[in-house]
Amino acid sequence: MKIAQVMTTPPVCVAPDVTLAEVAGQMAERAVGSVLVVRDGVLHGIVTDRDLAVRGMGAGLDPGARVDTVMSPSAVTVDADDDLQVAYRTFRRTGVRRLPVLDGGRVVGVLAVDDLLLDVFRRLTDLLGPVAWSILQEPPKTPSRADGGRPVSP
Numbered sequence: 001m002k003i004a005q006v007m008t009t010p011p012v013c014v015a016p017d018v019t020l021a022e023v024a025g026q027m028a029e030r031a032v033g034s035v036l037v038v039r040d041g042v043l044h045g046i047v048t049d050r051d052l053a054v055r056g057m058g059a060g061l062d063p064g065a066r067v068d069t070v071m072s073p074s075a076v077t078v079d080a081d082d083d084l085q086v087a088y089r090t091f092r093r094t095g096v097r098r099l100p101v102l103d104g105g106r107v108v109g110v111l112a113v114d115d116l117l118l119d120v121f122r123r124l125t126d127l128l129g130p131v132a133w134s135i136l137q138e139p140p141k142t143p144s145r146a147d148g149g150r151p152v153s154p
Contacts, residue, residue, distance in 0.1 A: 003087055004080040006119050007101045007109035013038040014067060016045075020056045021063035023047060034098045034110065037071045041106045045071035046098065077102050078111060084119070087111055 013036045014023055023035055027049055037045040047067055055061075055070040076094050078087050080103040090099060091113060101109040 001084045001119075002080065003078055003082050003084055003101055003111055004103075004109070006084060006087075006115050007080065007111045008115060009109040011036050011100065011107055011110045013107065014047075015039055016066065016068035016071075018067050019064050020052055020061060020067060020070065023067050024049075024052055024063075027052075033112075035067075036075075036100050036107055036110065037067055038107050043075060043077065043100055043102065043107050044068065045073040046075040046100060047071040048098070075100050079103065080108050084116075087116065091116070 012026055012030050012032050012034075014026060016037050016039060026035055027033065034046055034048045036043060037047060045068065047070055051070045051072065056065065057063075059070075061069065076090060076096055077100045078090055080101050087099060091097075097113045099111045100107055101111050
């Protein structure tokens with residue numbers, strides 16, 4: 001499976017000169033924990049809610065300060081056409097929780113650890129669904145003494 005099949009699109013993006021207050025508002029409005037800092041489709045960095053709290057407000061920055069003062073400029077990225085296993089390895093290797101997704105150097109999405117968890121749950125559902133359905137269709141037999149089984153205690 002490709003990263004493009006699991007990533008979140010469109011990504012929430014802001015320009016480098018947007019204020020911390022505006023970024024916080026975007027995060028709240030869009031219910032996201034990170035925003036990509038992009039100019040002309042090119043990734044300049046990533047800013048997380050933790051960056052706003054620790055590097056921004058925690059460091060005494062004014063809410064009117066520019067987002068590029070608190071962003072992580074060297075964001076770890078993956079390509080949309082990469083296999084999902086590349087994302088798993090990248091998350092393990094780097095310890096980040098969100099990866100900007102690029103296609104030809106242009107930002108096209110974001111992949112979060114949460115997206116991978118949802119994928120795992122979907123796969124388990126696909127795997128276990130038929131098993132659960134067969135159990136519902138044919139409940140397990142209770143052994144009886146007549147056929148050599150032991151009574152089952154509740």
